[in-house]
Amino acid sequence: MFVYLFNRFNIHCVKISFHTCSMRILFLLLFFFPVLVLAQVQPTKNIQRQDLLWVRYQNQLTISPKLLLQTEIDNRMFHSPMKQHHLVMRTQGRYMVAEHLQAGLGITYALQYPQDPRSTSDLVVPELRVQHDITLKQKLGKANLNHRYMLEERFIRKVEEQDLLPGYNFNFRFRYRLQVEVPLVKKETEDLGLVVYDEAMLNFGKTIGKNVFDQNRMYAGVKWGVTEALALELGYLYWFQQRSSGVDFYSREIARLSIYHKVTLKRNDK
Template sequence: MKKFRVILFLLLSVLCQAQTAEKNIDNQSILWNRYYNQLLLSEKWSLHSEFDNRVFLKPVQENLYVIRIQGRYKINDHLETGAGFAYFSVDTQVPEINHDYKTPEYRGQQDLTWKLNANKVTLIQRFQVEERFIHNADNVKLLPGTTFFWRFRYRLQGDYAFWKKEKQLLKAVLSDEIMINFGKKIIKNTFDQNRIYAAVHYGLNSQLAFELGYLNSFQRRSNGIDYFNRDIIRFSIFHKIKISKKV
């Protein structure tokens, strides 16, 4: 418990430093659309896949799309772990600038997730590590090679169920996630970003659910001076498919 408090203190210190320093902030509005599939293989094992498309709204311009896949293992009623791979295709991070190429990123990820259910409230903590390989590029074209660095993510989330009726449910979701970069290539942007998220989640049945929420992403750019402050509307479709009858 003492180690956890030390880690939390360090993360909050980095976040406070990022939010109090002098900044050049670029405000953006984005729409995220996501399809998330859970293939339930057994009581312990599942295969998760995700497709996420992100579009700037002012002006309308493609931001990026993501394809993720990961295997997950349920250790017990409170703990589960997962490992997977993600592919990003980045069109642009600034909608006023549209390059003639897309920048690929290849990302490994591993996480440990802790969950506690207490009546109508569910508390979730996720600790995640990512290995990021971003293709080199300039303002004109892609360049040979990739840039590698690590990123650590910690997310604290609370879910509150308003009501449950047979296989239907309606709940509120509230979370805060901080992301920290580290590696030889990281010089000025150890603090990457902080994400605050609030949403309403409706489960139509045991297989299909919909979620609509607002996410604020405050992100430091690689030069350490400029920041993105992003207002994001996120719409998600969750789809569960049971392979085993025992699930």
């Protein structure tokens, strides 16, 4: 069914404008892919539902017109009961290759707490990731469309029952995110916009067996540019994740608050 619809859209692309065609393809990717994923896992019935709250602070330091350093800390907690779930810290350099093309290279340090908020375990599993990405940007009318392609090299500490072991398990993860930003209100000192995205993640490597599909995230939020240097974003994230067993899944509904802070290094003219 999905292939048939996609082919129909391709045929119509010859007859209609690029803008209209791109919007139709965007609709398919954002809404049909998650539906197909969910349809495939329905027979298993092993789906655990959870509610979480994510709070993120991101700092963007502009070093030059083409180079910036981006640092963030993302605190993720279960909502009921209130308990730590994940702490993620990232630092990456980003380079403007061209007007519509940006490349990034960075490192992530994460601490994974128990996946069950009612667990009495105090096991915390550290993880290191090296990430590489490219982001393509394009305009669709008033909207901004971003394609992000990311490859992560993940080093996850080895665990046996409730104990950390020496060494790390290694695997790759590929991530593709399609994001749309639509301006709603634009003023001289502030602005308001809608942010929608869908991100799919795939695992691969020697340690990956039954969970090649890792997860899918769908998000919608409102971003308020308080000033040129400060923005706040509040949104809803649906996170569907397959566990290593291949038959168990997490279905997570998340309220997310993001704080964006931009700083520009001033250059002294001589």
